[in-house]
Amino acid sequence: MFMPGLPRYLCVLSTVLVCFTVKLAAQSNSDKNITITSQQESFHFETGNKETPVVIRQSSATTYKCNLFRTTVPVVEFYDDKSTIEDVRAYVNGSRNKAIKPVFQNYAVDGIFYSDARICGLELPLEKKGTESVVELDKTTLDPRYFTTIYLPGSYDISRHEVQLIVPRWMKLEIKEMNFAGYNIQKTVEYNGKRDEDIYTYTASDLAGRASEKMAPGPSYVYPHLLILCKYADLKSGRINYFNTTADLYAWYRSLVLQIGNDETILKAKATEITKGLNSDTAKINAIFYWVQDNIRYIAFEDGIAGFKPQKAQQVLQYKYGDCKGMANLTSGLLKSLGYDARLCWIGTDHIAYDYSTPSLSVDNHMICALNYKGKRYFLDATETYIGLDQYAQRIQGRQVLIEDGDKFILDKVPTRNPDQNSSFEKRNLRIDGTALTGKVQQQWDGESREFLLSQVHGTRKEKLQDALVQYLADGNPGYKITAVKTSDLATWDKQLDIQYELQHQESVTGFGDDLYTELDFRKELAGLVIDTSKRTQDMLFRYKHHIVSETSLELPTGYKAGSLPEDLKIERLGYSFNISYKLSNGKINYHKELTIRNPWLAKASFTQWNEDIRALENAYRQQITLTKK
Structure with missing residues (x-):
C-alpha cells in the first residue's frame, strides 16, 4: 500500500461516493465481512522527459472477498500535481465491469478546495458471500522525492501482499525495512542483466488489518513498511540529486x-x-x-x-x-x-x-x-x-x-x-447546608490544560460563552449549581486562566440516623480509564503531560465530629503518580489529590500495572467521609 510522504493525517471523507477511505484511513480490523485475499503492487523506476526526468510507474491489483453478506467496498486513491492516475479497472465475479467508473475530484476541507490534493474514488460491489471483486490501478509518481513509504498492512486483513520494486542501476536509493519484527515477510533480490536493474520483492502473509484505536502512536511506529530514500539518479544528461543528505x-x-x-x-x-x-x-x-x-x-x-x-x-x-x-x-x-x-x-x-x-x-x-x-x-x-x-x-x-x-x-x-506547564488546580472551601455542599471554588489552568478548556468554550457562539463555561465547570452535572462566576481574561493566554465562583452541590450529602455521609471529590479524573487488554493492540498516548491538583476543605457542622477518615492513596510509578490524602485540622477535613502523568506514552507492557492502579484510584474515589453527632 503506497502512501506518498506518509499522509499527515488519517482522513475521513464525506462525498457522494465514499464515506471513508480504504487506502489511508485506519479502520477497525474487527470487520471480517471483507478481506483482501491478494494484493500485488509493482513500482518501476523509469526515465521520463525533460520536465519529469525520473518517474515511478505503479501498477496494483487488489482482490476483495466477501465473507458474510453482500456489501460494497469504498476504494479511494489520492493523487496530486506530482502524480497521475492513468487507469482504474473494476472486475466483479471475474469479469470487467465497465459501468463502474471512478470519479475524480478535488479534496475539500470544510468546503475549501486545495488544488494539490485530489481523490479518485469508486464503490466496488461484493455481491454475495464467497464472491470476489478486483480493482486494478495504474498510477505514476512524477518526482522520486514524493515516493517515500510503502505500508504492508491495510484497512482489511490481507492474506498475501506482494510489493515489487524495480530499480535500474542508474537510480540510487536506499530501502529501509521498518517494524518487520513479528511479521511473516519474505524478501528476495534479483538482478536483471538485460535491463541492468535490481528487483526487490517483499511478500507478506497473514497481515491483520490496521486497528483504529484512540490515543495510539502514529503508524510509522507500529506497522511494517518500507521507507524509500531516493538519493540521486545518474542519467545520460547528468546527475539529478534528490535527497542524498x-x-x-x-x-x-x-x-x-x-x-x-x-x-x-x-x-x-x-x-x-x-x-x-x-x-x-x-x-x-x-x-x-x-x-x-x-x-x-x-x-x-x-x-x-x-x-x-x-x-x-x-x-x-x-x-x-x-x-x-x-x-x-x-x-x-x-x-x-x-x-x-x-x-x-x-x-x-x-x-x-x-x-x-x-x-x-x-x-x-x-x-x-x-x-x-x-x-x-x-x-x-x-x-x-x-x-x-x-x-x-x-x-x-x-x-x-x-x-x-x-x-x-x-x-x-x-x-x-515537565507536567507543571499543564497544571490544573482546584481549591474548594465548603460547608454542609442541608443535603448540599456549598461554598467558594477557585480553579486555575495553564499550558495545554488551559488550551483544552479554552478550545472547548470558544467553540460556542460568543453570546453562549458563559453558559458553555458553566457547563464545562459543572461537568454536565445538573446538581452542581454554579453562580457568581468571575474569570480572568479569556482572550489572554500568556497567564494562568483563573476562574472563581460560588457553588451549591445539591443532593451531595445523605443522612442516616446520627450520621452524615458525603464525598469530597467531584471530578474523579482518570476514573474509568481501565484498558481492555483483550482488545487493545497498541501502546497508549496521552495528549499531553498532566499535573492535576485538587484541594477541598470541608467545615465540620456544629455538633458533629469526623468519623474515621478514608485511607490515603500513594502510587508512584516511573511515568505517573496518584496521591490522595485526608487530614483533620482546626475543625475542618482537608482533602488533597495530586495526579501526575510524567510520561504521556504508556507502553503495552505497563497496561496490567496501570489497570491495577486505576482500580485503586477508583476505589479511593468511592470512599465517603462520615460525620457523627457528638
Missing part, C-alpha cells in the same frame, strides 16, 4: 521558501497595526504571536501530499485561514518586518517515528517559527491556538527541528516541559 532536503525546502513572494509592505503595515501603543519587545512579540493564533483559522492544507510550499503571508492575511506553513510564514514575516530574528522551521511531530538523520519528505509534517531573542531561542507554533509563548505542545516537545539559516541550516530540538 539532510542538506539536500533543506536545499529543496529552501528553494520553495525563496519562491513564496511575501509582500513586505503589507506585513510591516499589519505588524505596526497589531503592536500599536506597545513599547517593549516582549509585548510586541506576544502581540504578534497571539494575533496570528487568534485571527487565522487553521485549515490543514499540509495534508495535501504536495503541500510543502508555504502560502504567501499576504494571502493568509487576506483569507484569514492557512495551514501550518502559511501560519508559520505569516508569524515569521510579521516579526521580521519589525526587525526581529524570526525563521521558518520544519519539524516532525510525535506522530512520526523518524528524525532528520533520514532525509525524506516523510520525516516532517509540520512547520513552525523560531525566534532568536536576547540569546534564547523560542519556538512559536501558531496552530496551537491558546498556548503561551515559551510553552510547547506535547506533540513537538523534544522533537528535532530544522531551522532555516540562509543557504545553511540549523538542527535543534524543541525543549521538553
Whole structure:
C-alpha cells in the first residue's frame, strides 16, 4: 500500500461516493465481512522527459472477498500535481465491469478546495458471500522525492501482499525495512542483466488489518513498511540529486521558501497595526504571536501530499485561514518586518517515528517559527491556538527541528516541559447546608490544560460563552449549581486562566440516623480509564503531560465530629503518580489529590500495572467521609 510522504493525517471523507477511505484511513480490523485475499503492487523506476526526468510507474491489483453478506467496498486513491492516475479497472465475479467508473475530484476541507490534493474514488460491489471483486490501478509518481513509504498492512486483513520494486542501476536509493519484527515477510533480490536493474520483492502473509484505536502512536511506529530514500539518479544528461543528505532536503525546502513572494509592505503595515501603543519587545512579540493564533483559522492544507510550499503571508492575511506553513510564514514575516530574528522551521511531530538523520519528505509534517531573542531561542507554533509563548505542545516537545539559516541550516530540538506547564488546580472551601455542599471554588489552568478548556468554550457562539463555561465547570452535572462566576481574561493566554465562583452541590450529602455521609471529590479524573487488554493492540498516548491538583476543605457542622477518615492513596510509578490524602485540622477535613502523568506514552507492557492502579484510584474515589453527632 503506497502512501506518498506518509499522509499527515488519517482522513475521513464525506462525498457522494465514499464515506471513508480504504487506502489511508485506519479502520477497525474487527470487520471480517471483507478481506483482501491478494494484493500485488509493482513500482518501476523509469526515465521520463525533460520536465519529469525520473518517474515511478505503479501498477496494483487488489482482490476483495466477501465473507458474510453482500456489501460494497469504498476504494479511494489520492493523487496530486506530482502524480497521475492513468487507469482504474473494476472486475466483479471475474469479469470487467465497465459501468463502474471512478470519479475524480478535488479534496475539500470544510468546503475549501486545495488544488494539490485530489481523490479518485469508486464503490466496488461484493455481491454475495464467497464472491470476489478486483480493482486494478495504474498510477505514476512524477518526482522520486514524493515516493517515500510503502505500508504492508491495510484497512482489511490481507492474506498475501506482494510489493515489487524495480530499480535500474542508474537510480540510487536506499530501502529501509521498518517494524518487520513479528511479521511473516519474505524478501528476495534479483538482478536483471538485460535491463541492468535490481528487483526487490517483499511478500507478506497473514497481515491483520490496521486497528483504529484512540490515543495510539502514529503508524510509522507500529506497522511494517518500507521507507524509500531516493538519493540521486545518474542519467545520460547528468546527475539529478534528490535527497542524498539532510542538506539536500533543506536545499529543496529552501528553494520553495525563496519562491513564496511575501509582500513586505503589507506585513510591516499589519505588524505596526497589531503592536500599536506597545513599547517593549516582549509585548510586541506576544502581540504578534497571539494575533496570528487568534485571527487565522487553521485549515490543514499540509495534508495535501504536495503541500510543502508555504502560502504567501499576504494571502493568509487576506483569507484569514492557512495551514501550518502559511501560519508559520505569516508569524515569521510579521516579526521580521519589525526587525526581529524570526525563521521558518520544519519539524516532525510525535506522530512520526523518524528524525532528520533520514532525509525524506516523510520525516516532517509540520512547520513552525523560531525566534532568536536576547540569546534564547523560542519556538512559536501558531496552530496551537491558546498556548503561551515559551510553552510547547506535547506533540513537538523534544522533537528535532530544522531551522532555516540562509543557504545553511540549523538542527535543534524543541525543549521538553515537565507536567507543571499543564497544571490544573482546584481549591474548594465548603460547608454542609442541608443535603448540599456549598461554598467558594477557585480553579486555575495553564499550558495545554488551559488550551483544552479554552478550545472547548470558544467553540460556542460568543453570546453562549458563559453558559458553555458553566457547563464545562459543572461537568454536565445538573446538581452542581454554579453562580457568581468571575474569570480572568479569556482572550489572554500568556497567564494562568483563573476562574472563581460560588457553588451549591445539591443532593451531595445523605443522612442516616446520627450520621452524615458525603464525598469530597467531584471530578474523579482518570476514573474509568481501565484498558481492555483483550482488545487493545497498541501502546497508549496521552495528549499531553498532566499535573492535576485538587484541594477541598470541608467545615465540620456544629455538633458533629469526623468519623474515621478514608485511607490515603500513594502510587508512584516511573511515568505517573496518584496521591490522595485526608487530614483533620482546626475543625475542618482537608482533602488533597495530586495526579501526575510524567510520561504521556504508556507502553503495552505497563497496561496490567496501570489497570491495577486505576482500580485503586477508583476505589479511593468511592470512599465517603462520615460525620457523627457528638
